[in-house]
Amino acid sequence: PANQITQVEDIIENQSANTVVILPQDNTLEVTMRRLADSGIPFVMFDRVIDSVSEQAVASVKGDNEGIGAETAKRFIEDGMVPGDKILIIPGDNSSVPQMRNDGFFSVLLENGWTQEQIDSAIIKSGAMNWSRSDTKAAFEALLGDEANAQIKWWYAEDDELAMGILEALNGGGISDSAKEAFYATKPFITGCGGLQEYYDVIGGELYEDITANLGGVMSVTYSPSMIQTAIQDMVDYLDGEEVAQDHVIPCENVTSENVGDYVGFE
Numbered sequence: 142p143a144n145q146i147t148q149v150e151d152i153i154e155n156q157s158a159n160t161v162v163i164l165p166q167d168n169t170l171e172v173t174m175r176r177l178a179d180s181g182i183p184f185v186m187f188d189r190v191i192d193s194v195s196e197q198a199v200a201s202v203k204g205d206n207e208g209i210g211a212e213t214a215k216r217f218i219e220d221g222m223v224p225g226d227k228i229l230i231i232p233g234d235n236s237s238v239p240q241m242r243n244d245g246f247f248s249v250l251l252e253n254g255w256t257q258e259q260i261d262s263a264i265i266k267s268g269a270m271n272w273s274r275s276d277t278k279a280a281f282e283a284l285l286g287d288e289a290n291a292q293i294k295w296w297y298a299e300d301d302e303l304a305m306g307i308l309e310a311l312n313g314g315g316i317s318d319s320a321k322e323a324f325y326a327t328k329p330f331i332t333g334c335g336g337l338q339e340y341y342d343v344i345g346g347e348l349y350e351d352i353t354a355n356l357g358g359v360m361s362v363t364y365s366p367s368m369i370q371t372a373i374q375d376m377v378d379y380l381d382g383e384e385v386a387q388d389h390v391i392p393c394e395n396v397t398s399e400n401v402g403d404y405v406g407f408e
Contacts, residue, residue, distance in 0.1 A: 142166040146173045153180045160380070162372050164188045168236075183379060187372035189238075195388075200375040202389045204364040206238055209299075209334045210245030212362045212395050214253075217295055220330055220358060224255045228295040229265045229284070231303050233272040242299050242334075265293070270303050277306025282315035291323040294357070296331045301340040301361055304333030308343060311352050328357035334393075336366040338406030345401045361396040366407040 145166050152158045153176055161184040165174060171191050177184055178197040186195070187202040195201050222228075230246075232239035250260055267284065270276045277298065284290045298304040308331075310316060311324075333340055342348040344359050353359055365371070368391060379385045396404055 142169045146170060149173050149177055152182065153177060156182075158182065160184065160376050162187065162369075162376050164369070165191050183376070185372045185376045185379075187368050198387065199379045200372070200385050200387055200389045202368055202372040202375060202391065204368065205390050205393045206241035207245030207248070208393045209362045209364060210242040210247070211249045212245075212393055213242075213297055213332050213334070214246045214249035216332065216360055216395050216397070217297075217330060218249070218253055222295055222330075224250075224253075224259050225263055226295060227263055227265060227293045228297060229267065229290065229293050231267045231277060231280070231296070231298040231307075232269050233300050233303065234269045239269075239299050246297065265290075270300075270306070272300055272302060274302045274306040274309065277303040278310045278313070278315075281307050281310040282313075285310075285316045285320045285324060288320070288323065291320050292327060294327040294329045296329055298331065298333045301333035301335040301337035304331055304359070304361070305337065305340055305343075307331055308349050308352055312349060325355040328355075330357045330360070332360045332362065334362040335364045336361070336404070336406045338408055341396065341401050341404060341406040344396060344398055346398065358397070360398075363393045363396060363404065365391050 149161070150173060152161060161177060161182055163184060164187050168191065171193060174191045174194045178194040183199050185200045185202060186198050190201045190203055230243065247260055267280050270280060296307060298307060311321065339348065340361055343353060344361060346353065371389070371391065375385045375389060
């Protein structure tokens with residue numbers, strides 16, 4: 142973030158760019174983004190949106206975070222999840238992104254017969270994983286040290302890297318054989334989101350086949366890695382005098398073993 146602030150401040154001071162397309166690293170850029178907005182330099186934000194300047198942006202290009210949660214819940218229900226089933230949610234951080242994904246997830250549960258009391262009693266959340274595979278691996282190893290957690294069937298990792306952390310933990314030696322057997326006995330389902338090709342290879346049966354054979358299923362929800370292309374195109378369209386949607390939400394889709402071949406992930 143500090144480096145990005147320096148870059149944006151330099152653009153403002155020296156007028157060294159006519160436009161800016163930016164993924165703000167985090168909310169510490171808010172003051173700088175306000176300065177950029179006040180400078181009159183047109184800008185597009187993508188992925189992470191600084192709300193206080195969103196009305197001054199040419200466009201805010203973002204994935205459908207509530208949709209990610211909603212599509213996850215729909216798939217879990219399709220795969221047999223019923224009101225009251227325990228669900229473990231693994232968030233990436235403590236920002237608004239996991240909150241929106243949770244809101245979408247919970248809204249679908251409520252639409253499908255769950256009561257708020259059932260949601261409150263069924264949901265277990267890990268700590269924030271900092272979008273880190275290694276942090277998730279360590280956390281999952283600790284979680285399966287509790288026999289009750291080994292009985293959970295529905296694992297909602299809010300990023301493909303986090304889902305890979307679960308798989309790496311199951312592939313390693315940090316979990317006892319008895320805990321793994323108890324975990325596999327439920328035929329658990331694991332989901333991620335994002336578009337990581339490595340995880341798509343898992344979904345497609347090309348990686349960790351010995352582990353996925355013991356699971357009920359693995360899936361992901363798209364969070365388009367080509368978002369930067371959309372953001373740049375929005376700026377080009379703006380410069381060409383075309384109308385651009387200021388709130389540009391990119392729809393999400395479930396990725397499963399049935400359709401994973403239709404998607405190209407990022408390395």
